[in-house]
Structures are given as structure tokens and as C-alpha cells.
Amino acid sequence: MRYPKLRELKEAIRALIKGPYTAKFPYEPHVPAKAFRGRPYFYEKDCIGCAACVEVCPAKCLSFEDKAEGATPKRTLKIRLDMCICCGQCQLNCPTEKGIILSNEFDLATTEKRDVLQQSIEKELFLCGGCQEIIAPRDQIDWVARKLGPLAFANTSLMLYFFGEKSLAEIAPQPSKMPPVLRSDRFQILCPRCRRQAVLKS
Template sequence: MKYPKLRELKEAVISLLTPAYTTKYPYAEHIPFEGFRGRPVVDDLNCVGCETCANVCPPNAITFTDDPEKKIRTIRRDYGKCIFCGQCEEHCITRKGVKLSDKIFDIADTDRSRNVDIQQKELLVCNNCGAVITTKEHLRFIHKKLGPKAYSSVLNLNVLNEKLRLAEDQDIDVEIVDNLKRKDMFNILCPNCLRLVLIKYL
């Protein structure tokens, strides 16, 4: 057809007179719609470093690195890889450790390192084999959830002793020599080493 159809001409005129759907960001403020999923925001006080978020993150934007010698767990969050799916928020065991912001969405930057957050948590390490048990904050969270039942675990008692002061540190944190002994039941042991003590002496 030599000339455009009237319908196409009508649509062109309407488009010309209708305001743009997009905003002039960054020159004009963009107001996200309700339910918008923006960048995850971590609450360090409520994050216990349990690794749940890393296990459910589809793009592997969250990684955990343990240093048993320094007893430090390093949590690295790369928001450049984040797809804002909300799995970390949905599966957070404390329900408060991470929340998706409804305002922070712009992560464009010439320096990718600015989109990386580093967080550290104190680790609990087995005094016998050196295996990583979990973070101290994670164990305290479990204590809070269990209530009085937490006192049935020797490991829990040893960690709770930091607040309760039922025993002196030198009576609990004792160096293990010449294999595990009965007294080591009250030491900081991983489940495997504690089982060896219980099987042998109980």
C-alpha cells in the first residue's frame, strides 16, 4: 500500500501526544511500584551466618569462607550477580537477617567491588579435630528457639556459659591430649567427636 493505513496513522498521533511510560532516571527520581523487589539489605544483628541464604541463592551471589585457625567465617555478597529473586529473604531462619529493599535498585557502577559486601562472624571450632561446627550467633539463636531444652546439650551449655558464668574458662576450654577422655565431654566438640566420647565412656 502506497499510503499508511489510517489506523497506523492514528496510533502514531496518539503515541506522539501521550507522555512517556519511562522515567527520566537518573535525572528524575524513580518511584518503584508496590511490591518492588530491590537490592537485599542485611541486618548484621539478626544475621547469624548460618549459610542458608548461600544454599538457596540461584546465581551463587552469596559465598561463605571459613578460617578455622582464626575462627572467622567470611560472608561475601556480590550484588552484581544478584537477580533480586528474594530467596534469601524467604528462607532466612531468623526472618530478619535480610530484607529486599523497595527503594534501593540502582547497582550500576564502574567499579564492581562497590557492589560487594563483606561480613564476618565468629566461628565455633571443635577443639579435637578442628572441624567447623557453626557460628556462635547461630548457636545462640538455636538456644533461644529451644528454650530450656537447650540445656540438654553439653555443647550448648559450654557456649551458654559465656553468659551464665557457671564455670571458669580454664575448666572448659582445656587442651585435648592423648586422644579423647571422659572429661572432654565438657569441651567444645563437634558432633562426631562428642559421639566418640559418649560411645566410649557412657
């Protein structure tokens, strides 16, 4: 017969006196350790809609959809929590570091439809003033302009955006026309291709 080692014996006696190590969840609420990686949350205020998190998500539970039609073009970012493996890559690669953050919530079991295990947020999109292609979400342009500071003035579209925000220039309304790009379009927020065309014509 093999006898238990002293360490195991000590643990057994400790468990007899202090109770088992395992949590009594679901009969009692369980508070996970500080470093526990639970369900992620989008934080709309700090998310710039860049979709970097979508690119790095190994479980493909993050997605985005762009709708350029309508009065306000929008990007919708969505997370499906029933597919999330709580790896933390989204949070790790978020440029603002606060757009998506993992919580310590782990109890996601539900008897409802899977739709309840989703979160989505919307971001306004900026379209090119020439060809109407999507440039980026407004919040992303704003974030890049602020990050660059005075260097943003080296980029005409960023400069125009900055002036527009300060009411020093009128940001061109979302485009209502299609190419050809004209020389006067240089004073619009343009995608790189239309910017090249407008510059070549000037």
C-alpha cells in the same frame, strides 16, 4: 486503515494531558513500587551466619569462606551484587527472616571496579573442643539455644554454651589440642563425633 480502539484512544489522550507513564530516570530520581525487589543487604546484627542463603541463591552470587586458623576463627559471608538477580530467595529462606533483606535500590551502575558491588560480613566460629572441626558460628549456636529454650538442655554442647553465657560455667577456650578425646572432654563444646567418643569413654 485500522482505527485505534477506544481504550487506547483514552490512554493516548490521558498521556497527552497528564504526561507519559514512563519515569524520567536518570534525569529525575525514581521511587519504585513498594513490592519492588532491589539490591539485598546483609544485616550483621540479625544474621547468624548459617549460610542457608548461600545454599538457595540461584545466581551463586552469595558465598562464604571459613578460616579456622588464628586467634578468632571466622566465617566471611559475601554477596556480589553484580551477579544478583534480585529474586528474593535469600530473604525468603533466612531462618531469622532479617539477616538479609532486599531493598528497593536498583541503580547499581558504576564506573568503579566490580569490588564496590560487594558486601561482606564476618561471624565468629565455634570449633570443636576435641578435633578442632568447625561446629557453627557462635551466633547460630546462640540462636538455636534461645529458640529451643529449656529443650536446649537436652544437648550437652548447647547446655554448656548456655551456662557459659550466663557465667555459670567456663566455656572452654578455642581448642589447643588434638584428639584423642578424653572422658573429661565431655564438659567441652564438641562436634557430634567427638561427643560420641567422649561418651563412649565415660
